[in-house]
Each structure stands twice: as structure tokens, then as C-alpha cells.
Amino acid sequence: MLCTTINMVCATSITINSTNxxxxxxVNNYDTIYLDDRVYNGSNxxxxxxxxxxxIID
Known part of the structure; x- marks a missing residue:
């Protein structure tokens, strides 16, 4: 009998820009966050x- 275990790692990313x-x-839903050039302010x-x-990559 041969048993094999395969672990899959799935990294997710998103780019934050003027629409998103x-x-x-x-921040806690993605492994990598890319920031477009802009100022990020406000309560969120x-x-x-x-x-x-x-x-987080800018």
C-alpha cells in the first residue's frame, strides 16, 4: 500500500488602486497587497x- 499526501499552498494577492x-x-484576506501610488488616509x-x-508592496 502506498499513501501520498499533497499539501497545496495558494497565495492570493490584490492591488489597491483608485477603485479598490x-x-x-x-488586509487580512490576502497574502500580498500591492499599493498603487497615492495617499491612503481616512478611517478605513x-x-x-x-x-x-x-x-505590503508599494
Whole structure:
């Protein structure tokens, strides 16, 4: 008898831009977040708790 286990790792990413610009809604749902050039301010873009390994690239 031969038993094999395959573990799949699925990394997800998103680009935050002028149409999708709320960090709070995506920060814990993606592994990598790419930020377009702009200023991120407002209540949905500050005081964010990151509860998983996340890479943010600007």
C-alpha cells in the first residue's frame, strides 16, 4: 500500500488602486497587497490590525 499526501499552498494577492482603495477590507484576506501610488488616509486606511503574515508592496 502506498499513501501520498499533497499539501497545496495558494497565495492570493490584490492591488489597491483608485477603485479598490480600502485597506481595512482586504488586509487580512490576502497574502500580498500591492499599493498603487497615492495617499491612503481616512478611517478605513488607519488603525488596521494585521492578524496574519501579509506582504505590503508599494
Amino acid at each position: 482603495n480600502i485597506l481595512k477590507n482586504v 486606511n488607519k488603525n488596521i490590525t494585521i492578524s496574519k503574515n501579509t506582504t
